[in-house]
Amino acid sequence: MEDFTQQEQAHPAVHKRVQDSFDRQGLMAHLGARIAHIAPGRVHIVLPSRPEVTQQHGYIHAGATSAVADTAGGYAALTLFSEDSDVLTVEYKINLIAPAVGDHIEAIGTVLKAGSTLTVCQLEVYGVQAEGGRKLVANGQQTLIRVTRPAP
Amino acid sequence: MEDFTQQEQAHPAVHKRVQDSFDRQGLMAHLGARIAHIAPGRVHIVLPSRPEVTQQHGYIHAGATSAVADTAGGYAALTLFSEDSDVLTVEYKINLIAPAVGDHIEAIGTVLKAGSTLTVCQLEVYGVQAEGGRKLVANGQQTLIRVTRPAP
Amino acid sequence: MEDFTQQEQAHPAVHKRVQDSFDRQGLMAHLGARIAHIAPGRVHIVLPSRPEVTQQHGYIHAGATSAVADTAGGYAALTLFSEDSDVLTVEYKINLIAPAVGDHIEAIGTVLKAGSTLTVCQLEVYGVQAEGGRKLVANGQQTLIRVTRPAP
Amino acid sequence: MEDFTQQEQAHPAVHKRVQDSFDRQGLMAHLGARIAHIAPGRVHIVLPSRPEVTQQHGYIHAGATSAVADTAGGYAALTLFSEDSDVLTVEYKINLIAPAVGDHIEAIGTVLKAGSTLTVCQLEVYGVQAEGGRKLVANGQQTLIRVTRPAP
Numbered sequence: 001m002e003d004f005t006q007q008e009q010a011h012p013a014v015h016k017r018v019q020d021s022f023d024r025q026g027l028m029a030h031l032g033a034r035i036a037h038i039a040p041g042r043v044h045i046v047l048p049s050r051p052e053v054t055q056q057h058g059y060i061h062a063g064a065t066s067a068v069a070d071t072a073g074g075y076a077a078l079t080l081f082s083e084d085s086d087v088l089t090v091e092y093k094i095n096l097i098a099p100a101v102g103d104h105i106e107a108i109g110t111v112l113k114a115g116s117t118l119t120v121c122q123l124e125v126y127g128v129q130a131e132g133g134r135k136l137v138a139n140g141q142q143t144l145i146r147v148t149r150p151a152p
Numbered sequence: 153m154e155d156f157t158q159q160e161q162a163h164p165a166v167h168k169r170v171q172d173s174f175d176r177q178g179l180m181a182h183l184g185a186r187i188a189h190i191a192p193g194r195v196h197i198v199l200p201s202r203p204e205v206t207q208q209h210g211y212i213h214a215g216a217t218s219a220v221a222d223t224a225g226g227y228a229a230l231t232l233f234s235e236d237s238d239v240l241t242v243e244y245k246i247n248l249i250a251p252a253v254g255d256h257i258e259a260i261g262t263v264l265k266a267g268s269t270l271t272v273c274q275l276e277v278y279g280v281q282a283e284g285g286r287k288l289v290a291n292g293q294q295t296l297i298r299v300t301r302p303a304p
Numbered sequence: 305m306e307d308f309t310q311q312e313q314a315h316p317a318v319h320k321r322v323q324d325s326f327d328r329q330g331l332m333a334h335l336g337a338r339i340a341h342i343a344p345g346r347v348h349i350v351l352p353s354r355p356e357v358t359q360q361h362g363y364i365h366a367g368a369t370s371a372v373a374d375t376a377g378g379y380a381a382l383t384l385f386s387e388d389s390d391v392l393t394v395e396y397k398i399n400l401i402a403p404a405v406g407d408h409i410e411a412i413g414t415v416l417k418a419g420s421t422l423t424v425c426q427l428e429v430y431g432v433q434a435e436g437g438r439k440l441v442a443n444g445q446q447t448l449i450r451v452t453r454p455a456p
Numbered sequence: 457m458e459d460f461t462q463q464e465q466a467h468p469a470v471h472k473r474v475q476d477s478f479d480r481q482g483l484m485a486h487l488g489a490r491i492a493h494i495a496p497g498r499v500h501i502v503l504p505s506r507p508e509v510t511q512q513h514g515y516i517h518a519g520a521t522s523a524v525a526d527t528a529g530g531y532a533a534l535t536l537f538s539e540d541s542d543v544l545t546v547e548y549k550i551n552l553i554a555p556a557v558g559d560h561i562e563a564i565g566t567v568l569k570a571g572s573t574l575t576v577c578q579l580e581v582y583g584v585q586a587e588g589g590r591k592l593v594a595n596g597q598q599t600l601i602r603v604t605r606p607a608p
Contacts, residue, residue: 093549097569112553120595140597141595143551
């Protein structure tokens with residue numbers, strides 16, 4: 001878990017590959033999410049708080065929280081594979097630990113174990129206040145499968 | 153599990169309470185989801201396929217699939233509690249079993265065990281074709297907690 | 305889920321393959337578990353209640369409940385694959401819904417979706433009284449991976 | 457997660473309470489498990505490898521791995537609560553990341569978030585070789601509920 005504090009950057013080619021794939025996700029644009037950081041085996045995604053992503057009490061919806069957490073984990077895995085690889089979510093489990101309040105949430109996907117077929121990621125989501133408060137609002141675990149992309 | 157085929161309807165007051173709460177969820181409106189059926193202990197939510205809910209291959213995003221599954225389970229639980237109760241998701245786990253293709257997906261939340269504090273729901277999501285094809289695309293399990301709403 | 309009530313039996317060769325593998329599991333013998341039924345895509349395992357499998361209140365331990373549930377799911381998957389296949393648990397999630405009391409527990413693993421690589425099973429565990437009472441005590445969901453056994 | 461490297465000890469009264477409860481778990485004695493460390497919010501349990509805890513290939517059975525992981529998480533939570541509290545597992549999810557080989561496995565339960573009703577723990581299990589090798593073999597996440605013990 002040491003890499004949580006290092007601000008290592010992924011190789012520019014990996015960065016581009018992740019960003020290009022993210023930009024093809026209609027849901028991420030529709031929610032207003034953006035990639036905040038891409039490191040080898042770790043991706044951060046930020047989702048600003050706004051009425052379009054809330055549940056009935058005005059907090060960020062567990063579904064939106066999960067969507068960015070799942071996406072962060074998927075791209076964290078993708079950073080570790082070759083160009084002809086793609087990654088699909090097999091399953092994930094997420095605990096909603098505290099109401100998702102804040103100016104935005106930040107989801108961090110971190111690879112715990114990368115395998116040639118299956119990869120396991122840890123998912124964390126923090127509620128972040130503009131003035132700097134930061135609190136864990138969700139924590140999860142995800143299994144992904146690597147697939148080979150058909151040649152174009 | 154016998155009630156899967158019965159088309160029982162919840163009491164009109166319960167129906168109204170669930171629909172009113174759903175209508176306050178900014179995310180559900182933003183995704184384009186709607187409640188399709190409300191029975192005691194079971195709620196169906198439909199999400200039409202459109203570019204705003206896709207992942208990078210054009211299928212419905214696991215995050216959108218999960219969001220409607222989680223919501224269906226939460227409201228399934230809510231149908232069983234008194235008017236001053238609210239329900240929050242503690243955690244859920246979902247397997248993405250097949251690509252979420254179809255004209256729409258239909259998420260079904262069904263209460264397996266309702267308790268005074270904790271409730272467990274089964275979550276199923278089907279991909280549905282306009283011409284009638286129907287396929288399980290995701291399956292999950294959810295834990296919810298009942299809380300008492302503050303008096304208005 | 306239609307096959308829950310049918311008492312179909314697996315082919316004798318499949319039955320033997322499952323039983324032989326089960327008999328090589330030191331843990332199952334040590335706990336006192338036995339296979340009660342083998343159908344295509346569904347296996348039942350029974351664990352009698354005795355002091356060696358309890359937690360601090362004298363109920364059957366969540367770990368013992370999970371162990372037989374996980375094993376039932378694994379063998380349910382194995383019934384569907386060819387002789388040179390083996391099955392490993394990738395992950396599972398289980399809710400302990402009620403105290404596991406009874407003369408024995410019965411774990412039922414049922415295949416929800418079998419794939420060439422990954423298989424998803426539903427796990428149910430019932431507490432069973434000698435006089436016939438039967439109650440759901442745990443419910444779970446499991447992901448398995450098929451591997452090819454090395455030739456002997 | 458900073459406390460992973462500190463070797464803080466729980467208060468002797470807490471230590472005794474956890475050990476006494478552990479000693480009443482028939483399953484832990486039957487498996488041969490023992491508590492290796494008790495810190496506030498973190499408990500380590502060791503399970504030696506022996507034929508009684510294996511699956512069909514001779515590795516430690518996922519059920520045994522899960523049983524000690526679940527127990528470690530439960531006692532990690534218990535260290536944080538008052539004497540009249542008890543803790544029950546609501547649910548957990550565990551990924552079996554690598555074959556559980558080694559002279560023993562060590563399960564570590566760590567509280568991520570303690571609440572008055574629900575507590576969330578992280579579960580890790582390492583395979584440990586006598587000569588010092590150490591490898592993550594399972595990783596999980598657990599939800600627990602605090603209950604008040606009846607007065608004796």
